[in-house]
Amino acid sequence: xxxxxxxxxxxAETALAESFEQNRATMPGGDALRGQRARAFDVFHERGLPHxxxxxxxxxxxxxxxxxxxxxxxxxxxxxxxxxxxIIIRDGVCTLPTGAPPAGLKLTTLRDALAGAxxxxxxxxxxxxxxxxxxxxxxxxMARDGVLIEIAPxxxxxxxxxxxVTASGDAPHGDISRSLVLVGEGARAxxxxxxxxPPKVQRNSAMIFAVGAGASLAHVxxxxxxxxxxxxxxxxxxxGKDARFESFAFVSAGEVLRRQGFVxxxxxxxxIALRGVNLLKAKQHADTTLVVDHAVPxxxxxxxxxxxxxxxxxxxxxxxxxxxPHAQKTDGGxxxxxxxxxxxxxxxxxxxxxIFADDVVCGHGATVGQLDADQIFYLMARGLPRAQAEGxxxxxxxxxxxxxxxxxxxxxRLGAGLADWLARxxx
Amino acid sequence: MLDITDLHANIDGKEILKxxxxxxKAGEVAAIMGPNGSGKSTLSxxxxxxxxxxxxxxxxxxxxxxxLAMEANERAAKGIFLAFQYPLEIPGVTTMTFLKAxxxxxxxxxxxxxxxxxxxxxxxxxxxxxxGVSQDMLRRPLxxxxxxxxxxxxxxxxxxxxxxxxxxxxxxxxxLDIDALRIVAEGVNALRSPDRAFLVITHYxxxxxxxxxxxxxxxxxxxxxxxGDKELAHELEKNGYRDYVADAA
Ligand SMILES: Nc1ncnc2c1ncn2[C@@H]1O[C@H](COP(=O)(O)OP(=O)(O)OP(=O)(O)O)[C@@H](O)[C@H]1O
Ligand SMILES: [Mg+2]
Numbered sequence: 030x031x032x033x034x035x036x037x038x039x040x041a042e043t044a045l046a047e048s049f050e051q052n053r054a055t056m057p058g059g060d061a062l063r064g065q066r067a068r069a070f071d072v073f074h075e076r077g078l079p080h081x082x083x084x085x086x087x088x089x090x091x092x093x094x095x096x097x098x099x100x101x102x103x104x105x106x107x108x109x110x111x112x113x114x115x116i117i118i119r120d121g122v123c124t125l126p127t128g129a130p131p132a133g134l135k136l137t138t139l140r141d142a143l144a145g146a147x148x149x150x151x152x153x154x155x156x157x158x159x160x161x162x163x164x165x166x167x168x169x170x171m172a173r174d175g176v177l178i179e180i181a182p183x184x185x186x187x188x189x190x191x192x193x194v195t196a197s198g199d200a201p202h203g204d205i206s207r208s209l210v211l212v213g214e215g216a217r218a219x220x221x222x223x224x225x226x227p228p229k230v231q232r233n234s235a236m237i238f239a240v241g242a243g244a245s246l247a248h249v250x251x252x253x254x255x256x257x258x259x260x261x262x263x264x265x266x267x268x269g270k271d272a273r274f275e276s277f278a279f280v281s282a283g284e285v286l287r288r289q290g291f292v293x294x295x296x297x298x299x300x301i302a303l304r305g306v307n308l309l310k311a312k313q314h315a316d317t318t319l320v321v322d323h324a325v326p327x328x329x330x331x332x333x334x335x336x337x338x339x340x341x342x343x344x345x346x347x348x349x350x351x352x353x354p355h356a357q358k359t360d361g362g363x364x365x366x367x368x369x370x371x372x373x374x375x376x377x378x379x380x381x382x383x384i385f386a387d388d389v390v391c392g393h394g395a396t397v398g399q400l401d402a403d404q405i406f407y408l409m410a411r412g413l414p415r416a417q418a419e420g421x422x423x424x425x426x427x428x429x430x431x432x433x434x435x436x437x438x439x440x441x442r443l444g445a446g447l448a449d450w451l452a453r454x455x456x
Numbered sequence: 457m458l459d460i461t462d463l464h465a466n467i468d469g470k471e472i473l474k475x476x477x478x479x480x481k482a483g484e485v486a487a488i489m490g491p492n493g494s495g496k497s498t499l500s501x502x503x504x505x506x507x508x509x510x511x512x513x514x515x516x517x518x519x520x521x522x523x524l525a526m527e528a529n530e531r532a533a534k535g536i537f538l539a540f541q542y543p544l545e546i547p548g549v550t551t552m553t554f555l556k557a558x559x560x561x562x563x564x565x566x567x568x569x570x571x572x573x574x575x576x577x578x579x580x581x582x583x584x585x586x587x588g589v590s591q592d593m594l595r596r597p598l599x600x601x602x603x604x605x606x607x608x609x610x611x612x613x614x615x616x617x618x619x620x621x622x623x624x625x626x627x628x629x630x631x632l633d634i635d636a637l638r639i640v641a642e643g644v645n646a647l648r649s650p651d652r653a654f655l656v657i658t659h660y661x662x663x664x665x666x667x668x669x670x671x672x673x674x675x676x677x678x679x680x681x682x683x684g685d686k687e688l689a690h691e692l693e694k695n696g697y698r699d700y701v702a703d704a705a
Contacts, residue, residue, distance in 0.1 A: 406506045407544040409528035410537075411554075411614065412562035418529075421557060425548025425597065432548075 041098035042077045048101045049073075049170055057173055058143040065155055065169070072166035079163050088345040088377045089287050089316040091164070095259060099201040099231050101171065107195075115191040116176050121204040123174045133184025133216065139175040139207065150177075153239055154209050156265055158291035158322075164261045165289075168235045172207035175235075178220070182213030182241065189436060192222045194234055196257070201229035207237070214241040214269075219436055224260065224283075225253035232257040238266040240274050242296055247435055248276040250305075251443065256283035263289050270296025277434050278305030279443045280315050281450050290319040294328035294356075301330040306427045306443075308450045309342035309374075316345035323356040330360075335430040336367040337423055338374035339454060349381040352389050361391035368426060369399055370454075420451045457482045457653045458503070458622050463514035465502050472498045474678035475514070480622065480671075483650040487664055487689060488657045490675035491697050496657045497541050499675070500624045504538040505531045518622070533565035535621030539611035539628045541657075546598040551610070554598045555580060559617060583616045587643050588636070604631030612643045623647070624655040629663040641666030661693040676700045 079086035104120035109127045117124045123138040159165040268274045346365040367376040378395035408418035434440040458480040465473040505528035672688040
């Protein structure tokens with residue numbers, strides 16, 4: 030019998046393993062948590078960095094892309110934001126806003142929450158969804174902080190809860206955070222997760238949502254002008270009976286971004302919507318890999334991703350919809366559409382349906398194309414110069430997805446970001 | 457105003473226009489009729505400046521200026537308007553956004569002031585009311601999900617707002633119901649003026665009862681093979697194209 034080659038073998042993998050060893054003694058939390066982290070680290074240790082032979086990572090070979098692992102450091106907490114409902118996670122350390130949150134909303138830093146964490150909290154923070162993914166496991170093993178957002182049953186939080194994930198300093202470093210959002214029955218809230226960083230940052234962030242029966246949560250993920258060089262972002266959600274979970278991603282910055290979603294409809298009538306816009310140029314690479322799991326009947330899911338690629342950019346959409354044997358009357362629709370503005374850009378679409386129930390409506394569509402010459406001519410014949418005509422078609426294409434952002438202020442801001450991206454492309 | 461002389465144009469190596477000549481004077485409404493595939497839409501595209509055609513000889517002059525080297529948007533700004541036989545859908549772009557961009561793009565190229573928003577809205581309202589274009593249509597993405605007749609009406613609305621020097625209407629009557637046909641024709645007639653010309657491509661005499669042409673031309677196999685006055689349209693309605701198709705062959 031030939032021995033299996035050790036999974037941990039690259040320089041980066043060795044560095045990540047060492048940083049776990051260095052940190053394990055000082056991690057917050059009691060024995061139960063320590064056990065949890067050790068098990069998670071074992072998963073990472075066994076697998077190493079994901080590479081092209083791991084199907085879910087086929088197009089984003091981290092072993093190749095992460096030649097060097099930057100040291101994972103914690104900084105001092107950022108100064109508390111003076112106003113607004115803004116939480117800052119800087120260099121993996123959480124700072125809460127000073128003002129009292131609106132009624133029904135409770136914010137706790139994860140490091141405080143972990144100090145006396147109940148089994149229920151630990152269970153919620155480390156769900157089994159995605160747990161065997163090496164990067165989710167590494168995040169579980171290493172995350173010291175983040176935010177715990179608790180929304181009381183029936184509470185309606187009108188103000189958007191902003192989560193600014195950022196980093197400081199010019200020295201190359203890595204940051205890790207994990208946040209948990211517990212939405213009580215019938216509650217409603219929206220969360221804006223923004224990612225920024227100086228040039229040399231590697232980030233592994235996870236957001237975990239548990240959406241109670243009849244509740245509604247709208248989540249927006251956005252990259253800021255300066256974003257991490259390498260970012261693995263994980264979203265895990267469990268959506269209860271008649272609850273609604275919507276997540277929208279606006280991606281225009283960063284060099285390598287892997288967004289992976291593990292979303293489960295665990296209550297009847299759960300509605301899930303995952304959408305986004307990718308605007309990529311130069312050598313940017315963005316990967317969206319989703320698993321939507323319908324475990325019970327009458328679930329609904331919608332995925333819509335619009336991608337515009339210029340330069341040598343590449344983008345991946347892998348969407349898997351699983352309908353379990355008893356999940357009858359599931360209604361699933363998945364679409365990924367891309368426009369290539371350059372011959373050197375590449376789009377990889379891989380929609381997948383795994384249906385084990387017989388009475389379901391599920392469909393998917395994926396298109397990749399260039400700008401339509403007839404549409405361009407139509408607009409030019411009305412007086413628009415070519416660049417403006419192209420810009421208008423691209424903007425309309427992306428707006429078809431943007432329209433689903435329910436919060437008007439956020440929608441308009443993202444729309445302005447889109448217009449800005451197009452203007453910079455034209456200039 | 458529009459002088460097309462001995463125009464030869466190919467697409468994908470196939471000659472579609474084979475020595476076509478046509479002269480339209482300011483203030484004139486000229487009608488073109490002709491069998492399917494005779495190159496009427498091709499002519500309209502070549503005049504409007506669509507890419508992909510190879511003009512091998514001949515000329516197109518607008519008020520004495522050669523337009524063949526101009527981009528489509530420059531021709532539009534010079535006053536050429538084409539109402540498409542098959543208007544395109546532009547998803548995600550509301551009709552209002554598009555109209556404003558088009559009107560201002562033309563003004564900018566002509567060195568004119570951009571329209572203020574209230575002025576723009578006033579103009580659109582007035583034109584839309586006359587043509588029976590609903591507010592709902594203006595808010596929706598351009599032509600997306602519009603019925604065939606609604607798309608044609610939208611073409612006429614654009615023509616009215618862009619105030620061209622020469623408007624080419626490529627089968628704008630097809631797909632219109634009886635009332636819409638009358639409304640659209642009234643829209644065209646209201647624009648008739650001594651310094652504006654129209655080139656109306658149609659298969660049916662009916663439209664020409666509403667928009668009475670000054671001249672009627674028969675196009676066959678890439679050429680104008682017969683010209684006359686409005687009586688020619690009546691004759692075609694009765695006898696069809698057989699005399700002219702034979703001539704061209
Ligand atoms: N890309 C192309 N390659 C080859 N032939 C083409 C191409 N595009 C158009 N044609 C041909 O050119 C001819 C003229 O087409 P055009 O659309 O101008 O006709 P038309 O007179 O407008 O017809 P209709 O009355 O049906 O609208 C047709 O035979 C058509 O098949
Ligand atoms: Mg035609």
